[in-house]
Amino acid sequence: MAEPLRSQLLDSLLTVTSLLQGDMERDLAGRGLTPARMHVLWLLRGGAQRTQGALATELGVTPRNVTGLVDGLEATGFVARHPHPTDRRATVVTLTDLGLATIAQTEAARAALELALVAGMTDEQVRSLVRGLGTVIGTLAGLIEDHAQQQGGDRA
Amino acid sequence: MAEPLRSQLLDSLLTVTSLLQGDMERDLAGRGLTPARMHVLWLLRGGAQRTQGALATELGVTPRNVTGLVDGLEATGFVARHPHPTDRRATVVTLTDLGLATIAQTEAARAALELALVAGMTDEQVRSLVRGLGTVIGTLAGLIEDHAQQQGGDRA
């Protein structure tokens, strides 16, 4: 494998990562949201209800952290807290109308981005690109798995 | 363009983004570094010298922020502050031996990742993937440019 070609692949992947992320974060900032808070909204889309504990598990974050995220989203009007119907310890979180509308806009923006991305490519080019990315994803997942096993072995 | 194929492209890109970023951040955490601090080290690699003001410009961050990043890196031994030879207002930042060694490890890890990524692909497959990513990068850059112009128009 020629050296320049090899390093070009990772460079391209990192560039896409940076551009995609920057674009999405700019979009969020325009709506008064942060990535972490949008993640909460995303889990509640379609009128889903979650306890804060469930949100903590799905976000992979501590319950204390969810308190802060929901505090912020409640203060800015995106979500509402409700008492749990049977468990008086638990708090149920749902989207407000503003939250529902915001998620709808985000999904529309994502659909528009999907359209724009493939606009200059043929079906076959897109298929080839998706195939190639699938290979990359498999390789990355394997590497991460290996790292996790090594760390598990270190601890054992 | 078939709908599933279209959404599969963005899904794949987002998956790669998430995996790449997670892998690199885990790598940094293992060395007692954060992404923002590694970015500083990266700008100083190869023995480069920068004033804090130059770092602020290159990082796209406020000077106050650089004070905090350099404070942290200095306390953990990765960089050192020196007086500027001619401008007594300015502070020059350089890597310590630990900083140099850390960057060397990071570059080695990146080279290993490049090798692993292409291990299962032929040259032609890699070339095709890089071509496809190039198209995506062009499209994303165009979109971001458009957004920036719209915002400029909004302000004007």
Next chain:
DNA sequence: TATTGTTATACTCTATAACTATA
């Protein structure tokens, strides 16, 4: 008068630990 880097202040995301109310 302009620039360099600092202190002061504030907001967000994250974590651990201790605690209250409830199960």
Next chain:
DNA sequence: TATAGTTATAGAGTATAACAATA
């Protein structure tokens, strides 16, 4: 005794504003 969510505390990244030293 265990669980849900809170307060208390802490560290990191980011920002603006005011300020001292220097150019």
